Amino acid sequence: MADRIAKPEGRVHKRIISDQQKRLDIALQRQSQGRRDLQFHARQLVSLAVPLTSSSLFEAQDAVRVYQNQELEDFKADADYTQFDAEEENEVSMLQATKLKGIKAREWFKQQYMLPEWMVDVPNRLREDWYVMARPAGERCLVVSSNGATVSRLRNGRILHCFPSALPSGARTREAVTSSRVFCILDCVFHKPNSIYYVIDMMCWRGYSLYDCNYEFRHFWIKSKLEETGVLAPPSRWHHYQFKIVPAFECDKAGLKEAYNGIVPFERDGCLFLNRHAHYVLGVTPLALLWKDPASSRYHIDTDSKGNVPAYQQIVLEYQEDETVATCDDPKVVLGRMPQEFLRQNNQHLRPGLLLKFSIGDQGLSVVNGKPVTADIHYQGVANRYRASADTMSKVLFQFSARHCPLTISHILAAIETSNDDFEMDF
Template sequence: MLPEWMIDVPDRLSQDWFVLARPAGKRCFVVSMNGTTVSRLRNGSVLHHFPSALPCGARTRENSGSAQSYCILDCIFHEMDQTYYVIDMVCWRGYSLYDCNAEFRFFWLNSKLAESGACEPPSHYHRYRFSSVPVYNCDQNGLLSAYTVQVPYVKDGLLFYNKHAHYQAGNTPLTLVWKDDKCSQYVIDTDSKGEIPSKQQVVLELQGDGKLTTSDDPPIVFGCLDQDFIQKTGLQPGNLLRFLINDGGLTFVNGKLEKADLVYQDKPNRARAFADSYSKVVFQYMARHAPLRINDLLASVDSPINQEDEPCDVEMNVVPTSHNIPILNQEQHGHQESLSMTDKLWG
């Protein structure tokens, strides 16, 4: 379950949402089964293979169980203190929590994780410590606590969870991430040298018909590359391509992206597995020009809220609204060519 970036304050923030301070580190799934524990990154590569105190996570008599007694935890590995911070629970002892709302999953996570002994210091059969993360109701006190209270890890922004949403794979607007320079070291993306580039960089995926898309499901199309340019540069469908947002920036009409002034740069590092999401591109653009500030969030939870609509459990499977396709400009070794336009977001 991957959060979208908060580019607008959601309705009923103080009533329907939790907030937590997100640990800095590597997002991963931790799976314990058959006497071993494995953590995998988003691209599928193994981060660690180790014994743990999670159910069926080590080959000990006390930790034995059936083949169906496995656990899946959604974690962030914090390098500095070698700890897995558990931000969500997908499965516990073979019991799936996919159809449970976030309120129940967080309750189950805190109670079961402590009972398992996984929060104890490392030992021979428990190589890494696990820890839950303080979760607050997103009212004035909770939001300020998540934002200001000291925690044993380096913060990397705030995570917001809709209380009534079920767990779903992929990006979802019912989980949101927000950050500023007070609660994150890296508000604006840095380049390969760790420096903030003078112009924002975006990564899009090239499709077979020349369209450039985000990682959203369904993907959002930013434009189309000219076929002559594709052949000339040897680009292939599925390639991830890096662009700069030029001086023309992003133009929005009635809240929808109308056009973008993009300049083609190169292919990103091969380790990069996914294109940017639409919300990330917009959040990064806002962070440079008109950021959503903590005072905006505090004002929203302090404002009158419509009490008529009763909350209900919802699936985290939302189709994003359509956006007009912007005009792009591309540049390769000083040579510029125009990109074709279409009128629809996706075909």
């Protein structure tokens, strides 16, 4: 690798075929073979997400402001932190979880989401086994209601809002005061232009864990349970933010049309595909797939800090103890090794887990049997300090394909069709 900028020269590329379907099959097999005790996990998450013991919402909001300021100071103090040991998270008790701060809190929270792979290949049985929804643009967050308060947390662990809501135990009611076992956890996107929380998934409802329920069941509960409360009503004194359900459609031609270019009250940022059999898996999973194109997203190709598409694809990789750089997948995919001269010059600054930014040069990626074997990467600098993790391999492949030979809506439609068109789609 050299520290230069390599610009593409119009090399002809074929559409990449990955091993995504193989990973999908393995993921389904694993979840059918083993189940985790996630009730304790959910209580631990709630305990950490709502660090409040106040007797009123106003005191709770003051407590959150103090907590946010403390988090900011911790973040500054953690600028040169030692990588948080993931095994330590498994030993965190509920009491200890409420005391997590700074980098440990952020590391813990970024592991609480089901994160989609990017759709590199169209999965088998797309029409039979998948749902599709329009993905709202905005800030992904966990919304937790417990002990008379509702708190939203971003992927980096920072508190976004503390507010009263109509979610169970989300405001100071008699139920919230008398029952500490009633809590809810929702996976949402906060759409700032209209200050609405769009619900894309549900993990707990009134203390009942849905982590090990398939998506089809969770989708049913999202619709039925939220409609029973006043949480979908417009904001009021006791309900500061409105929640709305993002419709999930059967992935047939009509459903794909609605998700892709149907009328939505938010800015669309691609389409999210969810396997109907998928549990809520923590971490990156091929049972959820993200796809974008120019018509469904302003940012289907990654941009720089000024919103411009760079001449070369930029990727973020994690520096490893063996001097290689890799993606954040499990297992990690190694894409290169840092040169010895670079290591000598930067030895005092390098540490395992450090995120580094690279560009992909003229030679691109070489993929064999669905996996990359070589990559023409060129060092660009240290990644943004606020970034939570390196890129996944599926994102690297998707972004590379989007620049050279993209997976189009026509490819997805062709996978759905099993006979002649029964009606015309107007894309």
